[in-house]
Amino acid sequence: MHRLLDNRNVLGVLFMLPAGALLLVFLTYPLGLGTWLGFTDAKIGRPGEWIGAENFTYLFGDSVARLSLFNTFFYTIVASILKFALGLWLALLLNKNLPFKAFLRAIVLLPFIVPTALSAIAFWWMYDSQFSVISWTLTKMGVIDGYIDFLGEPWLARFSTIAANVWRGVPFVAITLLAGLQTVPPSLYEAASLDGATEWQKFWYVTLPMLTPIIAVVMTFSVLFTFTDFQLIYVLTRGGPLNATHLMATLSFQRAIPGGALGEGAALATSMVPFLLAAILFSYFGLQRRAWQQGGTDK
Numbered sequence: 213m214h215r216l217l218d219n220r221n222v223l224g225v226l227f228m229l230p231a232g233a234l235l236l237v238f239l240t241y242p243l244g245l246g247t248w249l250g251f252t253d254a255k256i257g258r259p260g261e262w263i264g265a266e267n268f269t270y271l272f273g274d275s276v277a278r279l280s281l282f283n284t285f286f287y288t289i290v291a292s293i294l295k296f297a298l299g300l301w302l303a304l305l306l307n308k309n310l311p312f313k314a315f316l317r318a319i320v321l322l323p324f325i326v327p328t329a330l331s332a333i334a335f336w337w338m339y340d341s342q343f344s345v346i347s348w349t350l351t352k353m354g355v356i357d358g359y360i361d362f363l364g365e366p367w368l369a370r371f372s373t374i375a376a377n378v379w380r381g382v383p384f385v386a387i388t389l390l391a392g393l394q395t396v397p398p399s400l401y402e403a404a405s406l407d408g409a410t411e412w413q414k415f416w417y418v419t420l421p422m423l424t425p426i427i428a429v430v431m432t433f434s435v436l437f438t439f440t441d442f443q444l445i446y447v448l449t450r451g452g453p454l455n456a457t458h459l460m461a462t463l464s465f466q467r468a469i470p471g472g473a474l475g476e477g478a479a480l481a482t483s484m485v486p487f488l489l490a491a492i493l494f495s496y497f498g499l500q501r502r503a504w505q506q507g508g509t510d511k
Contacts, residue, residue, distance in 0.1 A: 249478035256472040267479035276455050280463040288438045291377045299385025307393045324383035332447035335376040339363050363449055366456030373457050385430055392426035432495035460484050
C-alpha cells in the first residue's frame with residue numbers, strides 16, 4: 213500500500229477522484245438523464261416510453277422552437293460582440309496609469325458580482341412602461357414625447373435584454389483581458405516605439421497578437437454563458453412579448469416544467485449541446501493553430 217501511494221500516477225488518480233465524483237453526480241448524470249428523456253414521451257408524473265427522434269422532429273417543425281433558435285443566435289452573437297468590444301476598451305483604459313486605478317477596477321467588477329436575478333429586477337424596473345427612469349430622463353430632456361415600452365415591442369425587447377446581458381458580462385471580459393495585458397512585456401512596446409510604430413500599430417501588431425490566447429478563452433466562456441442564459445431572460449420577459457425573447461434555455465424550461473412535457477423540454481435542451489461543443493472546438497483548434505505559443509510562427 214505504501215509503495216502504491218509513492219506512485220505519482222496513483223496519487224494523481226486519488227486526488228482527482230473527489231472532483232471526478234462531483235462531476236459524475238452533478239454533470240454527467242443530469243446530462244445523461246436529460247438526453248435519455250429527450251428520446252421519450254415523458255410527462256410530469258409519468259416516466260414515458262421510448263419514441264426515438266419524434267421530439268426532435270416535432271421541434272424542427274415547431275415555429276416557436278425555430279424562433280427560439282433564431283433568438284438564441286441573435287442574442288449570443290450581438291451580446292458577445294458588444295461585450296468583447298466594450299471589455300477590450302475597458303481593459304486598455306484600466307491598464308493605463310489612472311488615478312484611483314484600484315478603486316476603478318473594483319467598481320468595474322460590481323455588475324458581475326451582483327446576483328443575476330437582482331440585476332434583472334433592476335433592469336425590469338428601468339424598462340417599466342410606466343415608471344421607466346430611462347423614459348423619464350429622455351422625456352425631461354425633450355428627446356421623446358412619451359414613455360417607451362421597452363419590453364412590449366418584440367425588437368425593442370430583444371435589444372433591451374441584450375443591453376442587460378452586456379452590462380452584466382462586460383466586467384468578466386474586461387478584467388480577464390486586463391490580466392492578459394499585464395503579462396505583455398513592456399520591452400515589446402519599447403522596441404515598437406524605436407521602430408516608429410504608432411499607437412494603433414502597437415495595438416494591432418503587439419497587443420492583439422499577444423492577447424489572442426486570452427481572447428479565445430474568454431470569448432469561449434462568454435459565448436457559452438450567453439447561449440445558455442436563463443435567469444436574465446426569465447426574470448425580465450419570460451420569453452415575451454410574442455415569444456420574441458424566448459431562448460432555447462427558457463423555452464425548454466417552459467415546455468418541461470410549467471408545460472409538463474419533460475421529453476419535449478429535454479429534447480430542446482439537448483439540441484443546445486452540439487452548438488456549445490462547436491463553440492468549444494472552434495476555440496480549441498484555433499489555439500492549436502497558434503504555433504507561436506511554442507516559439508514558432510503561425511501555421
